[in-house]
Amino acid sequence: MYKGVKMMMSFQEKSTWVSLGITLLIFGAYFTFAFGVFSDAETPAGVLIPVFIATVVATTIIQAFLHTILGIAFNKEAEKGADERDHLIELRATRISYFILVFGVFATGVSMLLTASPIMMANIILFFFILAEVVGFSIQLFYYRRGI
Amino acid sequence: MGKSNNKGSTIHNNIRRLRFDHGEMTQQALADMVGVTRQTIHHMEAGKYSPSLELAFRIAHIFNVPLDEVFQYEPDDS
Numbered sequence: 723m724y725k726g727v728k729m730m731m732s733f734q735e736k737s738t739w740v741s742l743g744i745t746l747l748i749f750g751a752y753f754t755f756a757f758g759v760f761s762d763a764e765t766p767a768g769v770l771i772p773v774f775i776a777t778v779v780a781t782t783i784i785q786a787f788l789h790t791i792l793g794i795a796f797n798k799e800a801e802k803g804a805d806e807r808d809h810l811i812e813l814r815a816t817r818i819s820y821f822i823l824v825f826g827v828f829a830t831g832v833s834m835l836l837t838a839s840p841i842m843m844a845n846i847i848l849f850f851f852i853l854a855e856v857v858g859f860s861i862q863l864f865y866y867r868r869g870i
Numbered sequence: 871m872g873k874s875n876n877k878g879s880t881i882h883n884n885i886r887r888l889r890f891d892h893g894e895m896t897q898q899a900l901a902d903m904v905g906v907t908r909q910t911i912h913h914m915e916a917g918k919y920s921p922s923l924e925l926a927f928r929i930a931h932i933f934n935v936p937l938d939e940v941f942q943y944e945p946d947d948s
Contacts, residue, residue: 732909806908806922807913866909869918 733792733799734808735866740788744781749852752777756845763769767841774848811865819858827851882942886915888933904928 731739755773759765793800804812830847838846889895897911904911904925913919921929930937 730909732907734907735909799907802907805910806925807906807910809917867915869913 732866733796733802734804734810734862736792736796737789738859738862740792741785742856742863744784744788745852745855746858748777748781748784751863753845753849753852760842760845767839770841770845774799807870811862811870814865814870815858815861818861819854822854822857826854880944880946881917881920882944883914883917884942885911885929885939888935888940892933900929900932903932 752773756770759767759770785808803852826849829850833843833846885900889897889900897915898908901908901911906925907930910919910921914921926937926941930940933940
């Protein structure tokens with residue numbers, strides 16, 4: 723008889739968890755702030771521009787830092803890179819998140835017809851871009867756990 | 871025996887038994903030899919992942935057996 727081997731996460735799965743966590747945390751905070759700005763007629767939407775730049779810079783730095791830590795902590799796994807199963811999982815997730823992004827482009831087009839401001843339109847497309855990312859990461863994690 | 875179900879067919883595999891027969895080769899050792907992660911070998915054995923044809927041939931080559939000794943295809947309508 724063969725003894726079952728305890729299942730552990732692959733490096734790619736750990737990396738996906740990190741990306742999902744950072745995206746949810748930082749952009750969750752950004753969109754909460756942005757929603758407050760758009761809800762308050764007295765606050766000029768222009769205040770979002772520096773906040774948006776800071777959000778993108780923070781995301782880039784934190785992603786790079788945490789993935790470097792992850793790479794050092796699991797250097798053997800990290801060196802191997804993604805295998806065919808990782809690529810297949812990524813492809814399936816991308817196929818679904820692509821449709822969310824396309825819907826976002828249409829939603830932005832509709833908002834243009836409704837005379838939304840350029841900052842509002844930029845935030846609508848950014849929202850769908852981030853949503854597509856979050857859904858993509860979540861689908862990847864689902865396939866990593868359930869199998870593909 | 872691992873078993874993965876796709877639309878209209880089932881693929882069985884004997885990877886776990888073949889590892890056992892080859893000096894109790896670990897999943898990690900097999901993964902290193904065929905160039906995938908240990909988790910991919912684990913998922914194949916559990917029937918949760920059907921490998922590419924190339925990977926299937928690489929596994930059969932490592933065990934020095936024909937492909938159909940590692941993987942068996944079974945249509946659901948049989």
